[in-house]
Amino acid sequence: MAKTKHGLAAGDAARPERADWTIDQGWDAYTGAEHGVWKTLFERQSKLLPGRACDEFVEGMRNLPIGADEIPDFRRLSDVLMKKTGWQVVAVPGLVPDEVFFEHLAHRRFPAGHFIRKPNELDYLEEPDVFHDVFGHVPMLMNPAIADYIQAYGEGGLRAQKLGVLDKLARVYWYTVEFGLLKQADGLRIYGAGIASSFTETVFSLDDASPNRIGFDLERVMRTNYRIDDFQESYFVIDNLDQLLELAKIDFAPLYQRIAGQPDYQPGTVLASDAVLARGTGRYHDAKRAG
Ligand code: HBI
Ligand code: FE
Numbered sequence: 001m002a003k004t005k006h007g008l009a010a011g012d013a014a015r016p017e018r019a020d021w022t023i024d025q026g027w028d029a030y031t032g033a034e035h036g037v038w039k040t041l042f043e044r045q046s047k048l049l050p051g052r053a054c055d056e057f058v059e060g061m062r063n064l065p066i067g068a069d070e071i072p073d074f075r076r077l078s079d080v081l082m083k084k085t086g087w088q089v090v091a092v093p094g095l096v097p098d099e100v101f102f103e104h105l106a107h108r109r110f111p112a113g114h115f116i117r118k119p120n121e122l123d124y125l126e127e128p129d130v131f132h133d134v135f136g137h138v139p140m141l142m143n144p145a146i147a148d149y150i151q152a153y154g155e156g157g158l159r160a161q162k163l164g165v166l167d168k169l170a171r172v173y174w175y176t177v178e179f180g181l182l183k184q185a186d187g188l189r190i191y192g193a194g195i196a197s198s199f200t201e202t203v204f205s206l207d208d209a210s211p212n213r214i215g216f217d218l219e220r221v222m223r224t225n226y227r228i229d230d231f232q233e234s235y236f237v238i239d240n241l242d243q244l245l246e247l248a249k250i251d252f253a254p255l256y257q258r259i260a261g262q263p264d265y266q267p268g269t270v271l272a273s274d275a276v277l278a279r280g281t282g283r284y285h286d287a288k289r290a291g
Contacts, residue, residue: 016093016096020090020100020103020104021092021093021096021097021100021111022090022091022092022111023091023092023093023114024091025073025074025075025091025114026091026114027071027073027074027075030070030071030116033119034071034116035069035070035071036119037116037117037118037119037122037131038068038070038071038116038130038131039068039069040119040122041117041122041131041135041197041199042066042067042068042131042135043068044199045135045196045197045199045202046068048199048202048203049190049196049202052189052190052202052206053189053190053191053196054182054184054189054190054191055184055189056139056140056142056143056146056191056241057139057140057189057190057191057196058139059139059142059143060138060139060140060141060142060143061139063080063084063142064077064080064081064138064139064142065077065080066134066135066138066139071116071130071134072130072134074088074089074090074091074112074134077089077134077138080142081138081141081142084142084147085108085141085142085143085144085147086108086147087108087109087110087141087147088108088109088110089109089110089112089133089134089138090104090109090110090111090112091111091112091113091114092111092112092113092114093113093114093115094113094115094127094128095127095128096111098157098161098166099157099158099161101154101157102153102154102155102157102158102161103154103158104154105150105151105153105154105157106151106154106155106157106158107151107154108147108151110133110137110138110141110150111133112128112130112133112134112137112138113127113128113129113130113132113133114130115129115130116129116130116131117129117131122199123198123199123200131197132193132194132197133193135196135197136193136194136196136197137177137193139196140177140191140193143241145241145242145244145245146177146191146241146244148245148248149176149177149241149244149245149247149248150177152247152248153169153172153173153177153248156169156252157169157170159252159253160252160256163253163256165256165260168222168223168256168259169222169252171221171222171223171224171225171226172218172221172222172247174194174226175216175221175224175226175232175235175236176192176216176221176236176238176244176247177192177193178192178193178194178195179192179194179195179205179226179232179235179236180192180216180235180236180237180238181195181205181206181213181235181236181237181238182237182238182239182240182241183237183238183239183240188206188213188237188277189206190202190205190206191241200231201231201232204231204284205231205232205235208284209278209280209281209283210280210281210282210283210284210285211231211232211233211234211235211278211280211284212233212234212235212268212270212276212278212279212280213234213235213237213276213277213278213280214234214235214236214237214270214274214275214276214277215236215237215274215275215276215277216236216237216238216243217236217273217274217275218247218250218255219255219258219259220265220271220273220274221236222255222256222259223259223262223263223264223265224264224265224266224267224269225264225265225266225267226267227267230285230288231284231285232267233266233267233268233280233282233285234267234268234269234270234280237277268280268282268285
């Protein structure tokens, strides 16, 4: 089974009962301790995000039954999401095979991990848990542009798999839905779930001098490798979420052809052709490499 972006083979999980790998969330089975971990993460992030999360994220969160005291019930999230953008949240045991993941997205079903991380792993996660998926991703699914874009990504993923270029498309998802930044009149803001759900990367992505911040360019991003084990070395910035909607309308096949056989760019590379908003010092990752 192909390794997914989190470096795990989705097949590591026990064989699923259902072909689409969904399970019941089992909301009543969550323990007080699990709700407590959610509360810690929720309160930490909620203090940090004002002025850092984009307006659409804040607006989405405000209109969803997501609070501090309990892990949200996916049935209640789906009721609200369905009315707003036709999406629903379905529970899965963890990472699912790529084609299962894309099939769900293509039908506006967001697969969310039903488990929550342990108290001693607040800042490092092997697999997307309910905090990453629900706190990080779900508020953006209330935004029509993102809702359409992620469905298009699901449809595109099924096509990309058949073309054998999934790794190229996965980079577009990674540098937008997971780690994207956008420009607001009052400054750069977060819309990527991987950042919005991370206490440390929320600060690093916006405030640290180390990473590059580069204007998003589809072909350039398709050729750019990413980090799964640490903060990103570069963040790509869009002007607004409608820019993603434009991407959803493009036929990627000619692009895949054009970049086929061309070398990948390393995560920290800055190209002469890049629209550089901030050229990073690279100090954080250099220090890590120095060990
Ligand atoms: N499964 N549950 C889950 N969540 C993900 O984000 C996920 C996945 N399977 C595959 C995957 N992501 C990525 O490898 C694809 O986006 C390429
Ligand atoms: Fe994610």
